[in-house]
């Protein structure tokens with residue numbers, strides 16, 4: 120069934136204004152400057168903002184106010200980018216559920232201001248593309264090459280991606296966008312259904328930039344000499360859920376020399392500029408591949424001769440999932456102020472005494488790693504990975520409403536720490552992966 124939705128667009132420089140015939144938010148309006156902002160809010164406007172940020176890495180600001188949405192895009196707007204944003208808004212207005220769990224922009228051929236039909240779903244087997252067409256899509260869509268793959272195990276890779284053109288500017292802790300066409304084969308053979316035309320589009324996801332930190336001689340890498348970006352990626356297996364994972368089952372079918380899409384803009388506010396000085400103590404707390412941005416930040420801190428204590432903690436299911444363990448052990452031998460705390464949850468010794476990062480903090484284990492009690496006045500804490508570990512509260516005025524399952528933010532709040540809020544920076548910073 121089609122639902123007519125009118126959206127008028129107006130572009131001035133890098134700002135596109137979309138005016139629809141029905142509201143997306145209340146009168147107060149909602150502003151988003153990053154996917155992190157968008158994930159926090161849990162409103163229809165935040166769903167739209169998250170999709171826009173993840174679907175087009177040039178988008179850097181989304182403001183929704185009643186029936187008006189303003190979107191800023193680095194480099195301005197072309198017909199394709201404007202059509203995609205307009206379409207995303209229309210699909211959301213037509214059905215708030217329509218964007219589903221897939222971070223990619225909804226795809227469709229509608230022009231501006233037209234009627235949006237529910238996307239028609241077509242089984243992948245019905246829309247197989249011929250090899251020549253696939254080659255031409257790859258040639259026009261990809262702008263980078265996979266130049267190295269370290270297979271930690273079948274489901275966990277460290278991947279180097281080298282961009283075709285100029286090496287992008289970025290800061291430690293930020294993330295890039297990787298993409299592969301929906302036409303690419305999946306390693307798990309899961310059946311997918313596509314909206315019309317979707318198979319010719321890119322599936323895109325955000326990935327924090329990681330670092331091996333040390334070179335072959337065990338010296339710190341030179342961050343200014345990078346020619347490729349390092350990513351630490353886990354294969355997401357979603358056999359337990361109805362919708363198969365989108366990007367990683369395609370990425371894990373790739374090899375060295377294969378081409379890939381790398382978003383032009385590297386983004387994110389999860390950075391070291393939150394620190395107030397060289398003597399700050401810094402705790403990096405991660406689950407799984409959430410340690411990626413921490414590794415890159417540790418490289419910067421050690422390269423800059425950071426004087427405060429640095430403790431990096433990572434929890435994984437198994438020991439084999441701690442891909443950078445050797446590197447961290449070498450760093451501990453070389454730097455008195457660096458400590459790595461590896462934790463597992465599913466090894467035989469964890470049976471009956473599984474410990475999460477929350478438990479480590481409550482039991483005094485993190486203080487022990489620092490060799491002193493954590494002081495909120497001089498310590499910054501970075502949290503990355505599983506949102507349940509982070510435990511971001513929703514705010515009721517100035518009252519935090521914490522999730523049912525206790526996360527690290529709640530544990531740290533009891534010790535005098537405050538998490539970042541929009542307009543009110545704290546000493547706990549976070550990057551949620553989903």
Ligand SMILES: Cc1cc2nc3c(=O)[nH]c(=O)nc-3n(C[C@H](O)[C@H](O)[C@H](O)COP(=O)(O)OP(=O)(O)OC[C@H]3O[C@@H](n4cnc5c(N)ncnc54)[C@H](O)[C@@H]3O)c2cc1C
Pocket residue numbers: 154220221222294324325326327328350351352353355357363364365366367368407408409411412550551552553
């Ligand atoms: C800012 C940011 C940075 C990110 N950096 C990384 C990174 O460095 N490495 C990385 O592997 N992923 C990272 N992610 C997650 C990544 O963007 C994708 O969501 C992930 O690769 C799954 O994509 P998919 O299409 O295969 O699965 P989807 O179909 O998108 O499935 C998503 C589901 O997979 C699970 N999931 C997603 N990511 C992870 C993960 N990393 N570990 C465990 N479970 C996960 C969650 O249950 C989530 O709901 C990051 C996400 C964000 C927002």
Ligand SMILES: NC(=O)c1ccc[n+]([C@@H]2O[C@H](COP(=O)([O-])OP(=O)(O)OC[C@H]3O[C@@H](n4cnc5c(N)ncnc54)[C@H](OP(=O)(O)O)[C@@H]3O)[C@@H](O)[C@H]2O)c1
Pocket residue numbers: 274353354355356357406407408434435436437440463464465475476477505507508509524
């Ligand atoms: N790791 C593997 O061996 C492996 C193998 C094949 C496929 N995969 C796939 O990879 C994906 C991600 O796996 P992953 O292990 O990297 O990431 P993950 O599921 O986020 O788990 C990382 C670590 O976080 C812990 N954790 C879970 N909930 C937590 C909470 N509320 N608070 C604090 N810590 C918490 C986990 O403990 P728990 O043990 O309690 O979950 C685990 O130790 C999944 O889709 C999985 O199917 C993983």
